[in-house]
Structures are given as structure tokens and as C-alpha cells.
Amino acid sequence: MPELPEVENITNQLKSVCLNTTIVKSNIYTNRLRYNINPNLANIITNQNINSVERRAKYIVLKLENGHILIHLGMVGRIYIDTVAQYQKKDYEHMNLYLNNNSVISFCDHRRFGAIIWIKGELNTCFLINKLGLEPFSIDFKAEYMYKKCIARKVSIKVFLLENKTVVGIGNIYASEILFYSNIRPDRKTNTISLEECKKICEFTRIVLLKAIKAGGTSIRDFKHTNGKVGSFAQQLVVYSRDNRHCLRCNTKILKIIQNSRSSYFCPNCQI
DNA sequence: ACGCCCTCCTGTTGGC
DNA sequence: TGCCAACAGGAGGGCG
Numbered sequence: 001m002p003e004l005p006e007v008e009n010i011t012n013q014l015k016s017v018c019l020n021t022t023i024v025k026s027n028i029y030t031n032r033l034r035y036n037i038n039p040n041l042a043n044i045i046t047n048q049n050i051n052s053v054e055r056r057a058k059y060i061v062l063k064l065e066n067g068h069i070l071i072h073l074g075m076v077g078r079i080y081i082d083t084v085a086q087y088q089k090k091d092y093e094h095m096n097l098y099l100n101n102n103s104v105i106s107f108c109d110h111r112r113f114g115a116i117i118w119i120k121g122e123l124n125t126c127f128l129i130n131k132l133g134l135e136p137f138s139i140d141f142k143a144e145y146m147y148k149k150c151i152a153r154k155v156s157i158k159v160f161l162l163e164n165k166t167v168v169g170i171g172n173i174y175a176s177e178i179l180f181y182s183n184i185r186p187d188r189k190t191n192t193i194s195l196e197e198c199k200k201i202c203e204f205t206r207i208v209l210l211k212a213i214k215a216g217g218t219s220i221r222d223f224k225h226t227n228g229k230v231g232s233f234a235q236q237l238v239v240y241s242r243d244n245r246h247c248l249r250c251n252t253k254i255l256k257i258i259q260n261s262r263s264s265y266f267c268p269n270c271q272i
Numbered sequence: 273a274c275g276c277c278c279t280c281c282t283g284t285t286g287g288c
Numbered sequence: 289t290g291c292c293a294a295c296a297g298g299a300g301g302g303c304g
Contacts, residue, residue, distance in 0.1 A: 002298090003297065072298080072299095073298090075296070075297055076283085110281080110283070111280085112281055113281065114298090128299095154275080155274085162298085164298095171297055171298070172296090221283090221296070240297095260275090261277070261278085262296095263295090
């Protein structure tokens with residue numbers, strides 16, 4: 001479900017409620033997620049202030065006084081924000097946080113591909129964080145950097161973009177979209193991608209992700225904001241999930257192929 | 273060392 | 289209408 005634009009939207013919504021508040025209570029209902037929730041987490045975080053709320057890759061990072069709560073939404077994870085008066089326990093709710101401003105934050109994930117991880121101390125000590133690639137909006141994410149990474153590998157460019165090792169935040173939807181705008185087939189091997197093409201990938205990564213953030217993300221099926229609203233970027237998708245329909249640029253039929261057991265979509269005429 | 277596949281789950285969808 | 293297989297937006301780990 002959630003790729004960078006979706007996580008960015010959720011993070012901003014959380015930030016507007018959580019920043020500079022104190023956790024007064026926390027409940028863990030089911031600790032079995034992708035990684036089991038630290039059984040002491042509720043005790044550890046109670047009475048701590050939330051000093052910052054940021055996104056890193058597809059993680060939401062709550063910085064507390066002596067560590068960080070890392071939240072990953074997996075495929076279908078959701079975060080709800082309620083007032084104490086409104087709040088009711090949700091289906092598949094794994095954990096919640098009661099804040100001193102009368103808000104309740106709940107984390108729900110019926111597929112349990114998500115994660116809630118306590119990192120004592122510095123963020124970068126976590127193995128999930130310290131191997132991540134660059135943020136697409138960072139100043140260092142440039143064609144030369146991308147090119148150097150590409151020529152060192154022989155994997156399909158689409159698979160490469162999903163790895164989060166070179167650039168983070170791109171998932172299955174936006175990978176297809178970015179490659180369409182870059183005029184590159186998803187099954188091209190990275191060592192055949194030119195510097196000029198890397199430039200396009202960097203440029204369109206930023207353009208597509210930014211447009212999707214502004215549209216509130218892509219809601220195909222499960223993604224919803226903390227208030228239950230959907231994102232509208234699905235209406236702007238040009239190739240993802242459009243197999244057998246016509247390319248909006250040249251009218252050729254969009255193809256779907258499977259790469260590493262995941263669907264990719266492209267226009268065989270526009271993309272080489 | 274690298275690339276590919278499996279796996280963790282459960283809800284939804286499409287075909288018969 | 290009902291059943292069942294296939295599929296879904298993530299990503300670490302293990303295998304060849």
C-alpha cells in the first residue's frame with residue numbers, strides 16, 4: 001500500500017497532532033507483527049515527550065527523549081487519530097498511544113506486514129535504517145550518483161528502484177509510473193541505463209512523488225488518511241494497473257509483465 | 273557477491 | 289449464489 005507519498009501524508013497528519021505532546025498511556029493488544037513489538041514498549045514510552053515526527057523512506061519516525069519509535073505500515077497498515085471521547089477500539093488494532101492533548105493514535109494492520117519498533121538511542125543504529133539509500137528529495141540524489149549505482153549492477157531497473165538501497169520510497173505503483181515518464185522499459189538491465197536516462201529517472205522520481213504527495217497519495221484499495229479520506233492520485237496514474245488499456249500518449253496497448261513476482265506496467269512503444 | 277524467489281498475513285476479486 | 293485460486297501497494301532472508 002503505502003509508498004513515500006502515502007507515508008508522507010500520514011506523517012504530516014500525525015505531526016500536526018503529536019508534535020511536542022507527551023505520551024500518557026499506551027496499549028499493546030497484539031504484538032505479533034513483522035517483528036514482534038517490544039513487550040516493554042508501553043512502559044518505555046509512557047511519560048516521554050514526542051520531540052519530532054518525521055518520515056524516513058517508508059517509515060514514520062517518532063523521536064522521543066531517549067529513542068525512536070519506528071512505524072512501518074506494510075501493505076495495508078493504517079493509523080487513526082481520534083479524541084479520547086470519539087475513540088473506540090478498532091478491528092485489528094495492535095497498539096495505541098494516548099497523548100496529553102486528549103488524542104488517541106491507533107495503529108491497525110490486518111495483514112501484519114507492518115512494524116512498530118523501538119530504537120533505543122540513535123536512529124541509525126537500527127539495521128532497518130542504516131542501509132537505506134538516499135531520500136529522493138535530498139540534494140545528493142542526482143544523475144551521476146544514480147548512474148554510478150546503475151552500472152555496478154545487472155538487475156532490472158524496476159526491481160532496482162524497489163530495493164530502497166539507492167533511492168528510497170518508491171514502491172510498485174510509482175516505479176512503473178516513473179519509468180513510463182522516463183521512457184525506460186521496466187525490464188531494462190541497470191548496466192544499460194545511460195547517464196542521460198538516469199537524469200530522467202531522478203527528475204521524474206521527484207516530479208511523480210511530489211504530485212502524488214499533493215494529491216494525498218494513491219488509494220487503489222486500502223490506503224486511507226488518518227481521518228478515513230482517500231488520496232486522489234489513482235486518477236492520475238498513466239500505466240499502473242492499466243494493462244490492455246491504451247497509452248495516453250501514443251494509444252498503444254499497455255502491457256503487464258511480472259518481475260520478481262510483482263506486476264509491472266509499461267507502454268512498449270513509448271518505453272525502450 | 274549477486275540476483276531471484278519465498279515468506280510473513282488476510283481481505284478482495286474474478287472465474288467457473 | 290457459492291466456492292476457490294489468484295492476487296494485492298513491502299521487504300528481509302535465504303538459496304543457488
